[in-house]
Amino acid sequence: MRSGTIAVIGKANAGKSTLVNVLVGEKVAIVSPKPQTTRDRILGILTREDRQLVFVDTPGIYRSCNELTGRMMRTAENAAKEVDVILFVHDGHAGLREDDIALMKRELARGIPMLIAYTKTDIMPQERIPEDVRTLYEAGVEADVVPVSARRGKNIGKLEEAVFSLLPEGEPLFPEDVVSDRSEKFMIAELMREKILLRYDKEIPHGVAVVVNTFERRENGTYAVDLDIVCEKSNHKAILIGKQGKALKETASFAREAMEKFLGAKVFLTMYVKVREDWRDKANLLRELGYGESE
Ligand SMILES: Nc1nc2c(ncn2[C@@H]2O[C@H](COP(=O)(O)OP(=O)(O)OP(=O)(O)O)[C@@H](O)[C@H]2O)c(=O)[nH]1
Ligand SMILES: [Mg+2]
Structure with missing residues (x-):
């Protein structure tokens, strides 16, 4: 081995x-x-x-x-x-x-x-x-x-x-059925970010963080996901949402599809767009948004 x-x-x-x-x-x-x-x-x-x-x-x-x-x-x-x-x-x-x-x-x-x-x-x-x-x-x-x-x-x-x-000789570090060290909740946030990266241009996607507030498997096997899309400027928020919410609706629909594929179950997705002024430059906000300093 x-x-x-x-x-x-x-x-x-x-x-x-x-x-x-x-x-x-x-x-x-x-x-x-x-x-x-x-x-x-x-x-x-x-x-x-x-x-x-x-x-x-x-x-x-x-x-x-x-x-x-x-x-x-x-x-x-x-x-x-x-x-x-x-x-x-x-x-x-x-x-x-x-x-x-x-x-x-x-x-x-x-x-x-x-x-x-x-x-x-x-x-x-x-x-x-x-x-x-x-x-x-x-x-x-x-x-x-x-x-x-x-x-x-x-x-x-x-x-x-x-x-x-x-590779050196050695025993496995993880159980054989494990493919990642990341939680399903982490992947849900990432899939939302992936669809935002695909949909929007320039600084908008780079200035977005996704925070999952609720990630729940219901008794009937479906999932309830509630998340915040955090951006760094109020004009970015307007662009993210788009005219009559069209841009965000479309993006959310792609994200939901990807989440359903990943979880193998139906997903009910709700989201809010929030502004945290220039969060990418603020250490305390980075921590709050899940980007604290790693080991
Ligand atoms: N044609 C082609 N495109 C590829 C291949 N591998 C990756 N890509 C494309 O290259 C782009 C970047 O791929 P990623 O896997 O996100 O690259 P990365 O190195 O992880 O990028 P960062 O996380 O931003 O550092 C995507 O559009 C991919 O679809 C390949 O073998 N062939
Ligand atoms: Mg990469």
Whole structure:
């Protein structure tokens, strides 16, 4: 039996959460086309007869511009300590730049076995893959590169085997039926945030926090969910709600569908939009909204 933890790190929007979801085979982390989707460290756990791979999904590496992103960077930084393997996710489609190479070298310097998942190969010219692998080799990035497409499920088994081969012998850390360390209530809040990320632009989704006030399973098997959508400016509130509440109604309907799929039961969803002026820059509000400093 081999078991261990794998820090999944890389630039914002590289495709880390998508990759963790396909490796685990279940949705444990939300995904969106916008950078800074993941705000917390989330464990995604894959267990087979001979192995347990505990993936640590992290917020993407991004230039921090407020208290929230500062905390996100520290979360990513801390997650890469004391793991067995670092899985560096590189967005092949975005191109290989000097700063990508510098980031990879910085991670290699930790002295932890590292693999590079070169992802999004489904949307890029195939001849660029060996070219980039050669560039990495010539730049002295001493890590195996596994080209994958998380979206098409290509080479995922190969990536799993490459990770597996780097893990130490050991007993599982989690029961075999557990796929995440996060509660259903956490995922409900995240699914709401995912649909907001998809629906709204610019600063609006980045300035939203979702707080679940009620999450109850009723006797008939349905769920009652009541949540607050907290934004940072009153004009954001107006945009979130939209003309005659249309934007919010549509977003809520997508979120409810996703929640029902996740819980496998009918959901009754109610919500309020609240304003907490500039909450992303206020440590006390960050704590109140569930973004307190992690360990
Ligand atoms: N075509 C293609 N798109 C992908 C692939 N993997 C991820 N994406 C897309 O890339 C975008 C970002 O994916 P995420 O998984 O949220 O990226 P992330 O690295 O977790 O992003 P942050 O949490 O913001 O740091 C989404 O629109 C995904 O659908 C892939 O293999 N192929
Ligand atoms: Mg993510």
